[in-house]
Amino acid sequence: MDEELNKHDSVFPIVLLAARPAAGKSEIIKFLSELDPVDRKNIFHMGKIKLIDDFPFLWRWFEEDHLLSQMNQERLFTDKEGYFKFIHLWDLLIHLINLEY
Secondary structure (H helix, E strand, O other): OHHHHHHOOOOOOOOOOOOOOOOOHHHHHHHHHHOOHHHHHHHHOOOOOOOOOOHHHHHHHHHHHHHHHHOOOOOOOEOOOOOEOOOHHHHHHHHHHHHHO
């Protein structure tokens, strides 16, 4: 049934939620996921929800850097304050999300 909903012209093909941590993204996704599919389509113009989350990618980088620092090795992705070491890591993150898509 959800596949039929996604074929309709009034359904957004992609919705991207971008916001700061703790801004309510997860609550929005939970709310939309729990709606009746027909109501979700009619009210919000959304079909079946497929979630791609950047958090697992980021968490892995932080974990790897933590392990490396415990081994007295150079961190690959983040500095001691938790910021990306290099601006190109934002691009890498976007490419990883695209691969997941």
